[in-house]
Amino acid sequence: MISLSRGDLYRTLLDLAAIPSVSFSGGENGAADYIYSRLAELDYFQRNPSFLRKLPAEGDPLGRCAVAALVKTSPEMKRTVILTGHFDVVDAEAYGPLKHLAFSPEELTRLVGELEIPDEARADLATGEYLFGRGVSDMKSGIAVEMGLLAEISRTGGFPANVLFLAVPDEENTSAGMRGAVPWLVKLREEWGIEYSAALNGEPSVGGRERPAGTVYVGTIGKIMPFFLCVGKEAHVGDYFEGVSASLLTACLALVLEGAASTSEEREGKSFPPMA
Ligand SMILES: [Zn+2]
Structure with missing residues (x-):
């Protein structure tokens, strides 16, 4: 089940992390397929299948898709919050001799102490509260939370805006996923009669001993290339x-x-x- 419960979030995260969706590798659509099929199980999208879409990035040599899922909280509601994130990851070379386990976070976490890791990471490992693996932090946990939130709102309603979940490929490469999704956002706004009020990105925040994680950044984000x-x-x-x-x-x-x-x-x- 997709929900915000600790167990459901953890299982969704492990499923996502097991998909080697390395940027520009041909593996990204595996993650898009997973996200699409899990959301398709929700009652809301069984009743409203046209609000769940795969969005092909035009002209993409690998035929990659973003996934969009809209939960309308009432027929008249136009105001829409976008929950977004990327499901691609960088490659696993940094894991050295354990790179074959980079997409198996539980196994990797059992063995990661054998690697040369910074003292801070070793201290984290010793707490037993951390899960290591490619994409676990950046940002399949964010995708799992956003899927959970979308599912909860689809069941309970009572949210003061529509919610559009938008998961994209290729963030770690040339942002082809987000650039390919923007024309779709314009098209879907017309087709669904909605207005975009705000966008939330579920990327991890960069914390540290003196500045703990959990920071929420307010403003605009992006990059210029x-x-x-x-x-x-x-x-x-x-x-x-x-x-x-x-x-x-x-x-x-x-x-x-x-x-x-x-x-x-x-x-x-x-x-x-x-x-x-
Ligand atoms: Zn990221």
Whole structure:
């Protein structure tokens, strides 16, 4: 069953984590299929099958899909909150000799102490309260919570907005999943007669000993991926100043942009990360 109970969330997380949905590997649609079929079991989507959709990213070479699921809390309700997240993960190389267990979190957690891990991770492991595995934190647990929340609202109603769950592939690569989903969001807004009021992303927050996890970030999020084409001019090494080096242009751009304080936004005394 999909719900917000601890046991149901844990089982959904283990199911999701077992799917090797590595970004741009061809494995991502396995996660989309799982999410779609689990949501299709809900009474709400049995009664309203048109509100559960796979959304193919146009022109995607791997034919990848996002999954959208809308729960309307009343026929007149237009206001809609988007719950979003990604179901792809980065590859398992970092797990070294245990990489074959990266998608089996319970087994991996039993053996992860054999790896060279930071002291902080070792202390976490010793508490018995942590589950290790590719995608467990980033962000299949977030997807499981959002699926649970959507399921609860579909059963109980009584929420002051519609809820649109949107799970996308390819966040760890070039964001093809979200870029492919945006035209669909526009189309579905017309088709379903809804308005988007807010979006919540279930990504993990980055905590630490002095700043515990559980932080909620309010504002806008996103990333800019600028593209530069540096064109050089060929010349013989003996005539260096007759030519222009494209790699030198690229290196100068990196020097100007990377880590530059001027590229870090500031708000209410807090600075955000610079370009990297
Ligand atoms: Zn993430």
